[in-house]
Amino acid sequence: MGRLAKYWAFMRMGYLTYLAYRFQVLMNFVSYLLIIALNYFLWKAVYSGHREIAGFTMEQMMTYVVIGWSARTFFANRIDRMIGDAVRDGSIAMDLLKPTNFQLYHYFRAFGRAVFMFLFMTLPIIVVASLIFPVSLPSGKLGPYLFPLSVILSFFLHAGISYLTGLVAFFTRNNEGVLRFKQLLVEVFSGVMIPITFFPDWVQNALFWLPFKYIAYAPLRIYLGMEPLSKVHQGVLLQIMWIVIIYLAGQVLWHYAIRRLEIQGG
Amino acid sequence: MPIIEAANLAKHFRTFRRRSGLWGSFKDLVNRKYETVRAVDGVSFAIEPGEMVGYIGANGAGKSTTIKMLTGILVPTSGRVAVRGLVPHRQRYQHVKQIGVVFGQRTQLWWDIAVIEALRLLQRIYEVPKADFEARLKKFEEVLGLGDLLNIPVRKLSLGQRMRCDLAASLLHNPPVLFLDEPTIGLDIAVKASVRDFIREINREYGTTVILTTHDLSDIERLCRRVIMIDRGRLIYDGELKSLKEQAVGARRLVVDFVLPVDRAGLQRALEGCPVELEGGGPFRWEISFRRGQANAPEIIGLLMSRLEVRDLELEEPRIEEVVREVYRRERAG
Ligand SMILES: Nc1ncnc2c1ncn2[C@@H]1O[C@H](COP(=O)(O)OP(=O)(O)O)[C@@H](O)[C@H]1O
Ligand SMILES: [Mg+2]
Numbered sequence: 001m002g003r004l005a006k007y008w009a010f011m012r013m014g015y016l017t018y019l020a021y022r023f024q025v026l027m028n029f030v031s032y033l034l035i036i037a038l039n040y041f042l043w044k045a046v047y048s049g050h051r052e053i054a055g056f057t058m059e060q061m062m063t064y065v066v067i068g069w070s071a072r073t074f075f076a077n078r079i080d081r082m083i084g085d086a087v088r089d090g091s092i093a094m095d096l097l098k099p100t101n102f103q104l105y106h107y108f109r110a111f112g113r114a115v116f117m118f119l120f121m122t123l124p125i126i127v128v129a130s131l132i133f134p135v136s137l138p139s140g141k142l143g144p145y146l147f148p149l150s151v152i153l154s155f156f157l158h159a160g161i162s163y164l165t166g167l168v169a170f171f172t173r174n175n176e177g178v179l180r181f182k183q184l185l186v187e188v189f190s191g192v193m194i195p196i197t198f199f200p201d202w203v204q205n206a207l208f209w210l211p212f213k214y215i216a217y218a219p220l221r222i223y224l225g226m227e228p229l230s231k232v233h234q235g236v237l238l239q240i241m242w243i244v245i246i247y248l249a250g251q252v253l254w255h256y257a258i259r260r261l262e263i264q265g266g
Numbered sequence: 267m268p269i270i271e272a273a274n275l276a277k278h279f280r281t282f283r284r285r286s287g288l289w290g291s292f293k294d295l296v297n298r299k300y301e302t303v304r305a306v307d308g309v310s311f312a313i314e315p316g317e318m319v320g321y322i323g324a325n326g327a328g329k330s331t332t333i334k335m336l337t338g339i340l341v342p343t344s345g346r347v348a349v350r351g352l353v354p355h356r357q358r359y360q361h362v363k364q365i366g367v368v369f370g371q372r373t374q375l376w377w378d379i380a381v382i383e384a385l386r387l388l389q390r391i392y393e394v395p396k397a398d399f400e401a402r403l404k405k406f407e408e409v410l411g412l413g414d415l416l417n418i419p420v421r422k423l424s425l426g427q428r429m430r431c432d433l434a435a436s437l438l439h440n441p442p443v444l445f446l447d448e449p450t451i452g453l454d455i456a457v458k459a460s461v462r463d464f465i466r467e468i469n470r471e472y473g474t475t476v477i478l479t480t481h482d483l484s485d486i487e488r489l490c491r492r493v494i495m496i497d498r499g500r501l502i503y504d505g506e507l508k509s510l511k512e513q514a515v516g517a518r519r520l521v522v523d524f525v526l527p528v529d530r531a532g533l534q535r536a537l538e539g540c541p542v543e544l545e546g547g548g549p550f551r552w553e554i555s556f557r558r559g560q561a562n563a564p565e566i567i568g569l570l571m572s573r574l575e576v577r578d579l580e581l582e583e584p585r586i587e588e589v590v591r592e593v594y595r596r597e598r599a600g
Contacts, residue, residue, distance in 0.1 A: 009390035013376060013383075020378040020419065094374045096339045098391055099363045258355075259341055262279055263334055 006100065007108040014112025025120055032069055032121070036129050039065045054197040055226070061195075063136045064220050066129045068192050073121040075155040075215060077110040080182065083166025084175040093263045103250045106166070107159045114155055140225025146232055150219035153239040158215050160246030161186065167250070170257035191217025211242040268312035269443060269475050270336065275310065275345035276499075277331050279303040305331040307499035308345065315442070318469050318476040320486035320493040320507065324590055328499040329479040330369075333447045336477070337367050349443060363392065366436035366474075370448035373432055375420040381431050382416040385438060392439035399438065406434035409464050426457035433464060437474075444468070446478045450485050462488045483589065497590050510589070519582040520554040520566060521546075525575040528552065536573040540566055550577075 018025065040062060047058045056064065083106070086092040095102065129135065138144045165182040169175035187193055189212035196204055196217045207213045218235040221227045227235065282298045285291065306328040313319055323329050334340035335347055338354030338361045347354060352361045367374070375384040389399045407413055410430040415423060423431065429449065436444065446465070450458045466489055468474050480486060486493055486507060493510055495503040503510055527549030528536075534544070537554070540561045546553040554566060563581055570576055 005390045006393065009387045013379065013387050016383055017376065017378045091372060093334065093339050093369065094372055096358065097337060097362050097365075097367050097374065098388075099359050100391060101359075261340070263339060 007104060010100075010105055010108035011112035011115065014109040014114075015116045016112075018113050018116040022120065025117075028073075029121055029124060032073060032125050033128060036066055036069050036125070036133065039069075040133050054195060056195060056197070059134055059136060060224050060226070062134050063224060064195060066126065066133060066135045067223055068216055068220050070122045070125040070129065071151050071154070071216065071219065072192050073117045073125065074114050074151060075158045076117075077113065077155070077159050077162050079106045079110050079159055079162035080165040080175065080179050082106070083163070084169040084179065087169040087175075087261070088173065090263050092261070096258075102254060103163055103247065106163055107156060110159050110162075111155065136224075138223045138225070140222075140227075140232075141229070146236060147219055147223045150222050150236055150239065153236065153243060154215045154219055156243045157211060157239055157246065158186065158190075160243060160250060161211065161215075163250050164246065164253060167253050167257045170260045185212060186215065189213060190215035191220065195220075211246065214239045214242055269315040269350055270313040270477070271311075271346070271348045272332075272336070273310050273346040274308050275306060275332070275335060275347050276304070276308050276343045277306040277328075277335060277340060278343045279305055304499045306335070306342075306496075309496060309499070309501045310345075311494055311501065311504055313475060313477065315475055316469070316473045317492060318465075318478065318490045320490035321477055321479040321496070322481065322483070322486060322493055322589075323479075323496040324481060326498075327496050327590075329481075329496065330447055331499075332496070333367075333369075333445050333477070333479060337365060337445055338362060363439065364441055364443060366439070366441040366444045368429075368432050368436045368444075368446050368449050370429070370446075370451040373420060373428055374435055375428075375431060377421040378419060380417050380419050381412070381423070384420060384431075385416075385435060388435055388438050394439050398440070402438055402440065403434070406437070409467060410434055410460065426453050429453060429457065429461060430464075433461065437468060440472060442473075442475060444474050444476045446476065448480055449478065450480065450482060458485075465489060495590065495593065497593075502590070502593050510593075518556060518558060518563065520556070520563060520579060521551065521582060522554060522570060522579045523551050523577040524549075525577050528574060532574075537566060537569055540569065542566065 043058065043061050043065065047053065047061070051057065053061075083092075086095060095105065098105070126135075138147050161182065165175065165178055168178045172178070189196075189207055189210065191213055192215075196207055196213050199207070214235065218239065222232050222235065280300050280302055282294070282300045285293055285299075309328075309332060321329055321332065331340065335342050336349060336354060338358045341355045349361060350364055352364070354361045374388075375381065376387070379387075385403065386399075388394075389396075394402075407416075410433065412430060412434060415427050415431060418427075420428065420431070433449070444465075449465070450461055453461065462485065465476060465478070469476055469489075476489075478485065478489060491507055492505065493503065493507045494501065495510070529549060530544060530547075533548070533552055533554075541556065542561055543555040544552055545555060556562075556566065567579065570579070
């Protein structure tokens with residue numbers, strides 16, 4: 001009970017922190033709608049004269065865009081940045097003084113933020129965007145049930161990747177470069193920007209061995225009902241596998257990171 | 267049995283000195299010049315349960331670095347450290363449950379949420395039973411006067427308000443050991459006093475062992491019988507505050523404001539026979555240093571009052587730098 005209450009507390013903290021910044025979030029809301037609109041006109045131009053591109057119809061593509069970008073508000077996190085800042089300004093000391101698993105502390109704190117984002121960004125964006133653009137409901141037998149699960153898994157997968165990126169700050173003091181690089185990898189290879197099927201075959205093959213496409217592409221395929229049942233299960237299992245692998249990698253890396261830590265200042 | 271033990275504890279930082287200019291930064295890339303900072307350099311001490319110990323030293327002496335090792339957030343370069351039988355950096359999780367920590371320049375609360383929310387979070391993090399939490403909160407509220415602060419976000423608190431909240435936060439789980447790193451730095455006198463009273467009361471009521479670092483000797487005077495003094499990473503004194511002051515603190519300083527200008531010769535004449543040193547240069551204000559045993563304050567004040575017109579005078583507590591210097595002087599002499 002006690003342990004659970006602890007991680008619940010981190011979620012609450014993440015949630016409350018963002019509650020203090022409701023207005024900044026509102027600004028983001030507008031920019032997300034703009035991105036979606038931009039994508040809409042872009043794809044409309046691309047699709048003129050085509051019924052299907054890379055296995056997606058125009059309607060599927062628009063659904064992909066709207067659901068993808070709104071899901072992104074949910075599974076995005078600032079873990080890497082927070083760890084980097086905390087190492088630089090020394091406030092990492094205060095985190096280390098609390099009886100917690102540092103990794104889970106960050107996961108759940110970020111999850112609290114994600115819950116906030118879900119309520120104040122993801123849902124409103126979906127509602128508004130589907131009033132303006134053609135968006136279809138989840139299809140297939142499992143889409144409606146497995147998609148939410150899959151997106152929650154996306155969150156923890158992405159949280160793990162950010163956590164590893166954050167730990168780099170222990171070794172280099174400034175993790176800004178790595179952080180940017182990670183961001184680029186995630187933007188491009190998670191499938192948020194364009195579906196993986198647009199990439200050449202060899203890239204798609206390579207991506208099978210990497211965790212990125214399980215962040216956005218896999219859950220979106222589930223939403224669209226584009227995968228047979230067996231593949232849906234496989235996708236979810238691979239998400240779980242990656243979450244576990246990255247979690248364990250984080251635990252190992254932590255072991256080395258903590259030795260490198262030199263907390264500056266009083 | 268000691269509750270805190272350090273044996274030959276050391277922390278060396280390897281820093282590299284940046285050379286200036288474009289050519290310098292190029293040279294840095296090829297061949298870095300490292301130098302070792304011996305922040306803590308072989309310190310040993312043992313502290314018994316219930317003690318309140320002042321860990322003192324000038325700025326940069328290595329106080330914070332020692333505290334960071336005792337609290338488990340820095341891994342020592344060498345030496346041993348144990349708190350209640352646990353090795354802080356190895357058994358961090360169990361260790362941090364048994365300690366409370368306040369760093370004067372940091373907060374353990376969260377900037378964007380209200381104090382009471384932060385305290386509730388800490389209650390869950392430390393798994394404090396609800397009834398205990400309520401009881402302690404009520405007590406801290408009274409003693410530290412937190413009442414109105416509880417609903418304010420931490421970022422809006424003044425330094426003194428934040429320090430009081432941080433103290434309460436560090437003790438919610440009733441830790442047997444409390445580490446305070448410069449808890450009164452930057453506070454005004456009234457807040458300083460209430461912080462000191464609170465620490466004393468916690469120690470008396472719960473038997474909490476307290477280590478307190480400071481470069482303000484008056485903190486120590488009010489709270490600690492025992493002091494450990496370090497300088498440049500090395501332990502230079504461990505014992506009673508009383509004997510440190512009696513034996514080592516020779517230099518004291520009297521700051522005097524005169525109604526009429528007084529020159530050096532005039533002042534020397536007035537204090538004929540008293541071995542003192544004059545600083546400051548007047549003409550209205552002079553700083554008179556003297557050594558305990560050679561001269562005493564009543565005598566000097568008496569002479570001044572009878573021979574010159576004094577507007578105001580103040581007997582300054584010895585500053586920590588002077589105490590350090592004294593301890594060194596004694597060591598070299600002995
Ligand atoms: N992370 C660090 N890297 C390099 N040098 C450090 C670091 N932390 C402290 N130091 C140096 O170690 C010495 C002791 O610092 P500190 O323990 O903070 O002193 P105090 O708390 O007594 O003022 C200082 O010279 C300081 O510059
Ligand atoms: Mg310090």
